[in-house]
Amino acid sequence: MEAVQKTPEREAFYRRIDGENLAALWNVMGELITPEPKSACRPHLWKFDAIRRFMTEAGKLITAKEAERRVLVLENPGLRGQSKITTSLFAGVQMVIPGDIAPAHRHSQSALRFVLEGRGAHTSVDGERTLMEPGDFVITPSMTWHDHGNETSEPMFWLDGLDIPLVQFLDASFAEGSDEDQQQITRPAGDSFARYGHNLLPVDQKRASKTSPIFNYPYHYTREALEQAKTRDQWDACHGLKLKFSNPETGDYAMPTIGTFIQLLPKGFKTARYRSTDATVFAAIEGKGRSRIGDQTFEWGPRDLFVVPSWQWVTHEADEDSVLFSFSDRPVQQKLDLFREDRGNA
Ligand code: GTQ
Secondary structure: OOOOOOOHHHHHHHHHHHOOOOOOHHHOHHHHOOOOOOOOOOOEEEOHHHHHHHHHHHHHHOOHHHHOOOEEEOOOOOOOOOOOOOOOOEEEEEEEOOOOEEEEEEEOOOEEEEEEEOOOOEEEEOOEEEEOOOOOEEEEOOOOOEEEEOOOOOOEEEEEEEOHHHHHHOOOOOEEEOOOOOOOOOEOOOHHHHHHOOOOOOOOOOOOOOOOOOOEEOHHHHHHHHHHHHHHOOOEOOOEEEEEOEOOOOOOEOOOOOEEEEEEEOOOOEOOOEEEOOOEEEEEEEOOEEEEEOOEEEEEOOOOEEEEOOOOOEEEEEOOOEEEEEEEOHHHHHHOOOOOEEOOOO
């Protein structure tokens, strides 16, 4: 779409209607309705070791209780100051050190945790406490009470993913704190997995929530699923082997607003180029390799984090057997018939 010519009469007209809170669509049409996604979001990689050093400093500057959450926000370089890693999603790295209590609160925004380092710190959700290990994917559904703590002797670090910008866009945020720092524990550890994690569901139970009733998907099971698949040697050209975490009640994504994935790239594998409309955040958990995003190449190893913007070509290459966790707003786009992907010629 071409820019409309400017004339003195037209300019005068625009100034007059401007005072009445009106604007001419023909001057902005091309910016609004683009032939392809045109995002301010840029590709970027954060080295975990650098974040870890800053987090250790932050641990001396502020307690989890005072901060409420001791998190360093991953700000997309094209979206600085907005607390966004993509246009629709928030990501941060949270540190919970021995003795910390991140006090109970709840909010409309859904959260995911993907554990990067440490073992045995906990999060409590809706009366159940879960102990976390590296690679675990843990969900805090919308409006559920949650608090975090660490009774071990080592710090724990995890990646937080939240739909904060999406909820902000919709003006639908509610939040409240609790009088108690730690919520009452009313269910034994592992209760949700015991009830819902074995391909069996209570016959008559109707849950209102659209979020999976399993709130910790342990890495032990995830890794086993990938390992089994490896023996079948059936690789997807664009993804290696990529699985989505699913809600056992619905078969849909585990969370209503955020799609979460786990992917195995065997040693020496190089993916065919791929692009999709869901800007995606990646966390490497095992292995090392590199990803080419647009015309930039990013080298990653365990715990490094990177972001692929909407509709940019991406290829991954693994030097060792590698496992990548990722998340995006794909469930939202699919429900709105907006999701598109392009597998090149693969
Ligand atoms: O752990 O509840 O990274 O409320 C941002 C907002 C983490 C949390 C974040 C949050 C949390």
